[in-house]
Amino acid sequence: MKSEILYPGAFPMVRVELAAGENIKAESGAMVACSPTIDIESKMEGGFLGALSRKFLTGEKFFFQTLRASRGPGEALLAPTVPGEIVILELDGVNEYMVQKDGFLAGADAIVIESKMQGLSRGLLGGEGFFILKISGKGTLVLNSFGAIHKIELKPDQEYIVDNSHLVAWSSTTSYNIEKATSGWVASFTSGEGFVCRFKGPGLVYIQSRNPGSFGAWVRQFIPVSE
Amino acid sequence: MTQFSPNALCFGDEFPAAGAPCLVHIEEHGLTVAFVSDTTDGQPESVPFTSLTVSAGGLDHDQLVVKWAGQKGERTLYLKNPDVIRAFRQSAPDYVSHSFEQAAERVRQVRHRGRLVWSLVGGMFLATVLGLWFQSDLLVEIAVSRIPVEWEQKLGESAYRDFLSHQEVMKEGSAVAALAEMTQRMTTQIPDNPYKFEVTVVKSDVVNAFALPGGYVVVFTGLMKKAASGEEVAGVLSHELNHVLQRHGLERIVKSLGLMTVTAIVFGNQQGLVGMMKQLGVELFTLKFGREQETEADLTGLQLLQRAKIDPSGMITFFERLSEKDQGRMEWLSTHPMSADRAERLKAELAALPKKSPEPFTFDWKQVQTSLGP
Numbered sequence: 001m002k003s004e005i006l007y008p009g010a011f012p013m014v015r016v017e018l019a020a021g022e023n024i025k026a027e028s029g030a031m032v033a034c035s036p037t038i039d040i041e042s043k044m045e046g047g048f049l050g051a052l053s054r055k056f057l058t059g060e061k062f063f064f065q066t067l068r069a070s071r072g073p074g075e076a077l078l079a080p081t082v083p084g085e086i087v088i089l090e091l092d093g094v095n096e097y098m099v100q101k102d103g104f105l106a107g108a109d110a111i112v113i114e115s116k117m118q119g120l121s122r123g124l125l126g127g128e129g130f131f132i133l134k135i136s137g138k139g140t141l142v143l144n145s146f147g148a149i150h151k152i153e154l155k156p157d158q159e160y161i162v163d164n165s166h167l168v169a170w171s172s173t174t175s176y177n178i179e180k181a182t183s184g185w186v187a188s189f190t191s192g193e194g195f196v197c198r199f200k201g202p203g204l205v206y207i208q209s210r211n212p213g214s215f216g217a218w219v220r221q222f223i224p225v226s227e
Numbered sequence: 228m229t230q231f232s233p234n235a236l237c238f239g240d241e242f243p244a245a246g247a248p249c250l251v252h253i254e255e256h257g258l259t260v261a262f263v264s265d266t267t268d269g270q271p272e273s274v275p276f277t278s279l280t281v282s283a284g285g286l287d288h289d290q291l292v293v294k295w296a297g298q299k300g301e302r303t304l305y306l307k308n309p310d311v312i313r314a315f316r317q318s319a320p321d322y323v324s325h326s327f328e329q330a331a332e333r334v335r336q337v338r339h340r341g342r343l344v345w346s347l348v349g350g351m352f353l354a355t356v357l358g359l360w361f362q363s364d365l366l367v368e369i370a371v372s373r374i375p376v377e378w379e380q381k382l383g384e385s386a387y388r389d390f391l392s393h394q395e396v397m398k399e400g401s402a403v404a405a406l407a408e409m410t411q412r413m414t415t416q417i418p419d420n421p422y423k424f425e426v427t428v429v430k431s432d433v434v435n436a437f438a439l440p441g442g443y444v445v446v447f448t449g450l451m452k453k454a455a456s457g458e459e460v461a462g463v464l465s466h467e468l469n470h471v472l473q474r475h476g477l478e479r480i481v482k483s484l485g486l487m488t489v490t491a492i493v494f495g496n497q498q499g500l501v502g503m504m505k506q507l508g509v510e511l512f513t514l515k516f517g518r519e520q521e522t523e524a525d526l527t528g529l530q531l532l533q534r535a536k537i538d539p540s541g542m543i544t545f546f547e548r549l550s551e552k553d554q555g556r557m558e559w560l561s562t563h564p565m566s567a568d569r570a571e572r573l574k575a576e577l578a579a580l581p582k583k584s585p586e587p588f589t590f591d592w593k594q595v596q597t598s599l600g601p
Contacts, residue, residue: 092233092248093232093233093248094233094234094235094236094246094248095236095245095246095248098286153243153244153245154244155238155240155244156238156294156301156303170286171245171246172285172286172287172290172307173236173238173246173284173285173286173290173305174285174286175284175285175286175287175288176286201238201244202238202244202246202303202305203244203245203246204244204245
């Protein structure tokens with residue numbers, strides 16, 4: 001699987017080259033165009049129960065697509081639903097990432113996607129919900145975001161504070177705590193931040209430059225209300 | 228080097244922030260760390276146990292974090308491979324394994340607390356669901372309270388007119404006047420009465436009376452003939468009026484329509500109910516009230532009689548007389564099973580009520596009965 005980001009910026013696409021017989025998984029609906037040599041199959045990743053739990057628990061799609069180059073080498077173009085950047089990560093079998101539920105776009109066949117339950121405070125206040133995706137294995141992983149993706153590199157014990165709804169993915173060697181944005185409860189909310197995540201290294205944290213929830217709220221005020 | 232499959236991530240100043248994949252081996256004296264692109268003269272770095280500090284780390288505190296001061300600054304190793312962790316535990320000398328055990332204990336505590344919190348949350352959730360399930364009567368009541376009286380009247384009226392069109396209705400006469408007097412005396416004693424009660428006498432030997440939602444009451448002449456006094460009929464009437472006032476019919480309908488409907492009504496969708504109730508119109512007559520509803524109608528009926536200064540003992544004597552071995556068609560009993568308990572409870576309730584001197588009706592009951600014919 002060779003991948004390349006086309007039109008980097010707000011409206012990117014990923015071009016994935018597949019060798020004959022190779023297959024990748026992608027988020028359902030991600031395929032934009034592909035060579036005639038590629039077959040599209042839907043697959044319940046993790047079996048029926050796994051797919052069911054993913055659907056109901058993370059809100060992720062029930063089916064993933066599998067793009068299989070069954071009749072010779074070919075390429076596929078993939079794109080996410082929302083405007084925003086795409087980032088390509090290489091998993092080496094040791095590092096693993098937690099990915100918020102809308103962040104996964106595509107991945108090599110050998111990567112493993114699981115739903116993982118977060119702790120109570122992280123689930124309630126972290127802005128990602130109770131269930132996130134844990135992605136491990138070996139191969140290419142393609143993530144997408146809302147807005148631009150920014151990578152934060154944390155040295156051991158280095159801390160960084162991230163607004164909870166801006167998270168895209170973070171390595172499992174990091175840890176984080178949810179806390180109020182300011183010392184007072186009222187000021188936390190009037191400052192517009194509410195809760196934030198205090199990350200502690202080592203590891204990587206990918207954040208998105210726009211907050212989908214806030215954007216939705218902003219759009220909502222322009223939608224005419226029909227009675 | 229053949230296939231290099233790393234089992235840990237190493238962090239340090241010269242490594243990328245994501246960590247350098249490395250292969251950790253546990254040996255007798257310490258551990259060796261080999262990197263993919265080993266720049267330190269191809270030899271794996273070997274670290275004795277004496278220079279290690281151990282703790283738990285990572286997102287879920289489930290990784291073993293090993294730190295030491297290397298030749299090129301501080302190194303931090305994140306281990307999560309269970310085999311490596313087990314090997315480490317077995318080979319590490321006491322002074323290291325002591326802090327290892329402490330770290331493990333902290334991990335266990337974190338996990339234990341997590342499980343405790345989740346089981347608490349799960350328990351509360353389960354309790355709420357079970358509570359709602361068994362308290363569905365409460366939900367039904369909430370739903371019923373949200374249905375406007377006008378709808379109830381519309382529903383009852385269509386069924387009522389439909390029923391009367393097949394029956395011989397008494398329009399006038401002393402029996403109609405007597406019932407009108409009873410109804411008048413009782414309804415004036417109902418505070419904030421939203422219902423306009425309509426009581427009709429139907430010629431039939433059936434010993435029965437019934438009330439439809441919205442305040443439509445039918446009394447059969449058969450029942451009036453069986454009654455020994457106006458107070459006895461008033462007792463039955465009071466019972467039926469209270470079925471209406473307590474909206475028992477509506478509760479039964481909502482209950483038979485199911486919990487989904489109830490929730491729909493509670494959360495504001497009442498439109499759908501009208502259509503469903505139209506279909507149910509005919510079934511209104513087959514609605515049987517529950518035991519609790521009967522008891523409620525009995526008790527509130529008794530209180531209403533008391534307020535209207537009608538002798539409440541008529542209600543009890545009529546019930547008792549009907550429950551005795553009796554011939555004829557006793558429909559009222561089939562829908563209002565008369566148990567000894569029920570009579571006893573009514574008597575006890577009556578005894579608890581403050582005594583009021585009853586005022587007699589203006590009609591003569593014997594005369595009313597003779598007007599009904601043989």
